[in-house]
Amino acid sequence: MPVQLFGPVQVSDTVEIPERSGTAFTLEQGDTLIVIDPRGEQVADLLAFNAEDVAEIISSGRTFDYAETIYLTTGHELYSNRSRPMLGIIEDTVGRHDFLLTPCSYDTFHHFYPKLQPHRGCFGNLAAALEPYGIAPDMVPTAFNCFMNVPVDGATGKLRVLPPISKAGDHIAFRAHMDLIIGLTACSAPDSNGGTFKPIHYRIERG
């Protein structure tokens, strides 16, 4: 694809994250990250750390404080533990994501899928991908789970993990408000993905 003189510049080609794996990469302030569900009904756990100081971490609690909703979509900002916007959601063709639950892990596999082969899950995949950036496993917080469908019953508080409502080619786009280290997965937990495992695609554009 030729570089455009005006409009977004594509920094990366579309990258595939294979099923049940994860990756980490950097974004510069002003970059746009587009996370794509290429086949539909798949989840991508997303983490963000300040590239200059990895103690500044994406925070579900601060984000809920400011957004005053647990369902985040276009126009919402994802905040850090220092109350600063890290990523703004600028486009969202799905409208249902989760920011309540932590990445699946050996322990959650053991708990929820005792008959399945254990898997290190998104937690293990994120921890391994972020280790070269000096981020320890204990620093992995609640992730922003793109496309994950976790309805909450307002009366009882009970939550359910249902198949995503995303269709093939659906995407969510984030604008980076600071230089960031991003962790991103193609989720490993059967319930999150309607019982199947699929890849996730992403690409980066410079605004």
Added chain:
Amino acid sequence: MPVQLFGPVQVSDTVEIPERSGTAFTLEQGDTLIVIDPRGEQVADLLAFNAEDVAEIISSGRTFDYAETIYLTTGHELYSNRSRPMLGIIEDTVGRHDFLLTPCSYDTFHHFYPKLQPHRGCFGNLAAALEPYGIAPDMVPTAFNCFMNVPVDGATGKLRVLPPISKAGDHIAFRAHMDLIIGLTACSAPDSNGGTFKPIHYRIERG
């Protein structure tokens, strides 16, 4: 009160946390912490860290994973970021607490109460109280907010901060599953407490 030969042993007298302040203390495995709302309609933000390794921290996301509800009460466990139970809720006379929102802070005061005198809030109070234990401000996660009343609309996801439903003398009791450092506040944010500021009481019993 005399020491009982059988049954719980009171380790501490009832301690008052003055309005808009916070404290930190240790619990031993097996201790019971009773958090009391002495006047009603007041909130206490609670944090827990493994006393042997403060990188193990209370986790709203892990707790929601295992509890499968956002409203926690008697019988639920509060989990760490390592998927281990830290505190079990063994008694609860209120039945409505919050584990979605982060402690109020200078930044949240600036955002929600621009006309009020800014206050360091529960975040600042917890950070100051936990500093002697080697816990940095960036390590303060989403707190378990005892008595905080944050209903969520299941259809829209919108949340509201309403006055607590706790009455004078209501309490919640936690059993410590490991040696812990606890941070605890009497909340500083007007909306959490029906517009007033009040103390919180607590006491510790050895089981």
